[in-house]
Amino acid sequence: MTTSPQALRALEWIDAGALRIIDQRELPGRLSRVDLASADDVIDAIRTLAVRGANSIGSAGAFGFALGVRDGEEPRAVAARVAAARPTAVALREGVAQAAAAVSEGGSWRDAVRVGTALLEQDVEDCARIGEAGRIELAGATSILTHCNTGILATAGIGTALGVVYAKAAAGEDVHVYSTETRPLRQGLRLTVWELQQAEIPVTALVDSAAAALLHSGAVDAVVVGADRIAANGDTANKVGTFSVALAARDAGVPFYVAAPLSAVDVTAADGGAIPIELRGAEEVLREDPGSAPLAAADTDVWNPSFDVTPARLIDGIITERGVAHPDLGLGLAALARPA
Amino acid sequence: MTTSPQALRALEWIDAGALRIIDQRELPGRLSRVDLASADDVIDAIRTLAVRGANSIGSAGAFGFALGVRDGEEPRAVAARVAAARPTAVALREGVAQAAAAVSEGGSWRDAVRVGTALLEQDVEDCARIGEAGRIELAGATSILTHCNTGILATAGIGTALGVVYAKAAAGEDVHVYSTETRPLRQGLRLTVWELQQAEIPVTALVDSAAAALLHSGAVDAVVVGADRIAANGDTANKVGTFSVALAARDAGVPFYVAAPLSAVDVTAADGGAIPIELRGAEEVLREDPGSAPLAAADTDVWNPSFDVTPARLIDGIITERGVAHPDLGLGLAALARPA
Numbered sequence: 001m002t003t004s005p006q007a008l009r010a011l012e013w014i015d016a017g018a019l020r021i022i023d024q025r026e027l028p029g030r031l032s033r034v035d036l037a038s039a040d041d042v043i044d045a046i047r048t049l050a051v052r053g054a055n056s057i058g059s060a061g062a063f064g065f066a067l068g069v070r071d072g073e074e075p076r077a078v079a080a081r082v083a084a085a086r087p088t089a090v091a092l093r094e095g096v097a098q099a100a101a102a103v104s105e106g107g108s109w110r111d112a113v114r115v116g117t118a119l120l121e122q123d124v125e126d127c128a129r130i131g132e133a134g135r136i137e138l139a140g141a142t143s144i145l146t147h148c149n150t151g152i153l154a155t156a157g158i159g160t161a162l163g164v165v166y167a168k169a170a171a172g173e174d175v176h177v178y179s180t181e182t183r184p185l186r187q188g189l190r191l192t193v194w195e196l197q198q199a200e201i202p203v204t205a206l207v208d209s210a211a212a213a214l215l216h217s218g219a220v221d222a223v224v225v226g227a228d229r230i231a232a233n234g235d236t237a238n239k240v241g242t243f244s245v246a247l248a249a250r251d252a253g254v255p256f257y258v259a260a261p262l263s264a265v266d267v268t269a270a271d272g273g274a275i276p277i278e279l280r281g282a283e284e285v286l287r288e289d290p291g292s293a294p295l296a297a298a299d300t301d302v303w304n305p306s307f308d309v310t311p312a313r314l315i316d317g318i319i320t321e322r323g324v325a326h327p328d329l330g331l332g333l334a335a336l337a338r339p340a
Numbered sequence: 341m342t343t344s345p346q347a348l349r350a351l352e353w354i355d356a357g358a359l360r361i362i363d364q365r366e367l368p369g370r371l372s373r374v375d376l377a378s379a380d381d382v383i384d385a386i387r388t389l390a391v392r393g394a395n396s397i398g399s400a401g402a403f404g405f406a407l408g409v410r411d412g413e414e415p416r417a418v419a420a421r422v423a424a425a426r427p428t429a430v431a432l433r434e435g436v437a438q439a440a441a442a443v444s445e446g447g448s449w450r451d452a453v454r455v456g457t458a459l460l461e462q463d464v465e466d467c468a469r470i471g472e473a474g475r476i477e478l479a480g481a482t483s484i485l486t487h488c489n490t491g492i493l494a495t496a497g498i499g500t501a502l503g504v505v506y507a508k509a510a511a512g513e514d515v516h517v518y519s520t521e522t523r524p525l526r527q528g529l530r531l532t533v534w535e536l537q538q539a540e541i542p543v544t545a546l547v548d549s550a551a552a553a554l555l556h557s558g559a560v561d562a563v564v565v566g567a568d569r570i571a572a573n574g575d576t577a578n579k580v581g582t583f584s585v586a587l588a589a590r591d592a593g594v595p596f597y598v599a600a601p602l603s604a605v606d607v608t609a610a611d612g613g614a615i616p617i618e619l620r621g622a623e624e625v626l627r628e629d630p631g632s633a634p635l636a637a638a639d640t641d642v643w644n645p646s647f648d649v650t651p652a653r654l655i656d657g658i659i660t661e662r663g664v665a666h667p668d669l670g671l672g673l674a675a676l677a678r679p680a
Binding site: 181182189203206207211212240247277302304308 | 368369518520521522523524526529530533534537542543544545546547548549550551552553554556580581583584587588591617625626628632633635636637640641642643644645648649
């Protein structure tokens with residue numbers, strides 16, 4: 001790899017008192033960093049997807065909470081505000097809750113910062129373990145299709161689904177990635193393609209709707225995607241379109257894997273029906289960017305869910321930092337997710 | 341409807357000796373017409389999708405051939421050039437072949453024009469019959485999902501899949517359309533949404549990859565799409581992404597229909613494997629338009645098939661001008677397609 005995860009670093013805490021992030025809205029045109037110096041800065045960055053990825057918004061949430069407390073906001077109020085910035089990823093809610101607990105136990109805002117830092121470190125470690133577990137599980141798979149972005153730009157480490165790809169590359173194995181575009185915000189075409197090109201890993205882009213034909217062509221050995229929230233039964237909420245890819249993979253006989261830390265498992269959700277799905281505005285679909293001409297009438301009705309739920313029956317394995325669960329076989333997720 | 345099909349008229353022959361078309365590349369921003377006055381004009385318009393839709397490029401092919409012969413080109417050479425402008429739709433090949441036959445039987449280029457005009461008239465008639473057959477088949481279905489554009493802009497008449505919608509609306513039935521965006525060229529968001537809005541038929545847009553979640557939500561009563569070529573067994577080549585929608589519809593228990601004239605049936609293709617699939621350039625995926633900044637590195641590898649093949653096993657019915665075939669039941673397509 002020409003660019004190591006360390007060199008890119010999608011988010012880091014700086015001692016002056018801010019969360020420094022890569023502004024993912026600017027990629028691939030420009031690699032620019034921005035310092036989030038208040039709770040509102042963090043909330044805005046999460047809402048607008050300047051910072052994104054389930055793991056990253058979890059630690060960003062802890063830092064956002066810390067900044068709010070530092071600035072004198074009532075802890076419960078700021079916790080609620082930050083946790084509500086995006087509803088689907090369980091990691092955001094958990095990151096804020098852990099930071100709030102550190103403060104409510106008599107700590108200061110600096111204790112909440114320490115929670116954020118620990119979450120970043122845990123993320124790096126989890127990604128490395130997920131990558132290695134996936135590398136072993138998918139030994140022999142050289143051609144991998146993924147959806148959305150789950151790599152260096154979505155985590156503090158090497159990523160989850162893309163972590164498997166980086167682990168393969170680091171081990172000297174052949175690997176070629178097919179990246180869907182991932183409409184409407186194109187995290188696949190803008191981010192996954194970009195970060196794999198930086199790492200000199202071969203990548204081919206395709207529009208989301210071409211995945212079914214590609215999977216049936218025999219060109220793909222396995223599908224690996226990330227997760228924003230996983231229900232206790234293995235149903236997985238992830239970027240909208242994941243469900244379509246899973247249906248096509250099953251129909252084509254291509255194994256379909258989710259790669260995610262166990263922090264993405266929400267044991268309080270019995271199945272996918274209990275996971276809230278964020279609906280976003282029409283503008284994301286109707287315009288390329290806020291300044292561009294609309295692609296359809298500005299008042300066009302648009303249904304724009306950010307996520308969908310892939311049922312466990314379509315998932316061949318969930319690759320976690322503690323090993324691979326097989327929800328389709330009724331095996332392992334609950335046991336893996338149990339606190340050590 | 342505030343705008344009748346007659347008022348829009350996607351293509352018509354003008355006596356001065358040109359095919360006048362709506363330039364679909366300019367929609368929905370501008371409704372502009374352009375006159376195609378030579379075989380090269382027609383070929384370029386077909387290649388760049390200024391004129392599109394299986395039926396429309398069939399008649400355009402006949403006119404393009406006529407113009408080439410008028411301008412002194414050797415008939416077999418111009419026939420081959422025009423027929424090769426896009427490989428997947430069988431109607432293009434057939435339109436050119438019929439026009440060429442009229443000339444080779446001792447006719448002049450004007451006889452080829454007459455073939456084109458007859459194809460346009462046949463198209464209008466076929467669309468009306470398909471619309472009515474679909475309206476009866478889908479009685480009670482008020483919420484219809486479609487993919488790509490198959491309406492007034494894709495035919496000389498009211499369209500195929502959208503013809504069913506227009507027939508419902510004309511009969512005073514409630515109908516609401518969900519239109520996928522249809523990447524990369526967005527025929528759904530740019531064209532289907534636009535023409536339904538002109539007709540004051542309620543329409544909701546969604547990105548292609550959201551179709552699976554929508555179909556599972558219970559919001560859709562039936563899926564109806566068009567076809568570029570149908571094999572003898574019912575396997576159907578249509579705009580890329582159709583296959584994904586068909587898989588999701590079957591999984592969700594929503595009936596999936598193809599609406600197309602019998603001229604789309606290629607009896608020489610035993611199944612979908614015999615249908616050539618056009619691969620288009622990377623630019624369509626990498627840039628919004630030729631002048632805009634690339635969404636990924638300009639040398640990014642892109643797999644960009646224009647069509648995919650939906651297997652007959654996923655198709656509940658093929659709505660034609662002679663009635664509805666049920667290929668999943670092994671019934672009817674061959675009998676319907678047999679010359680009267």
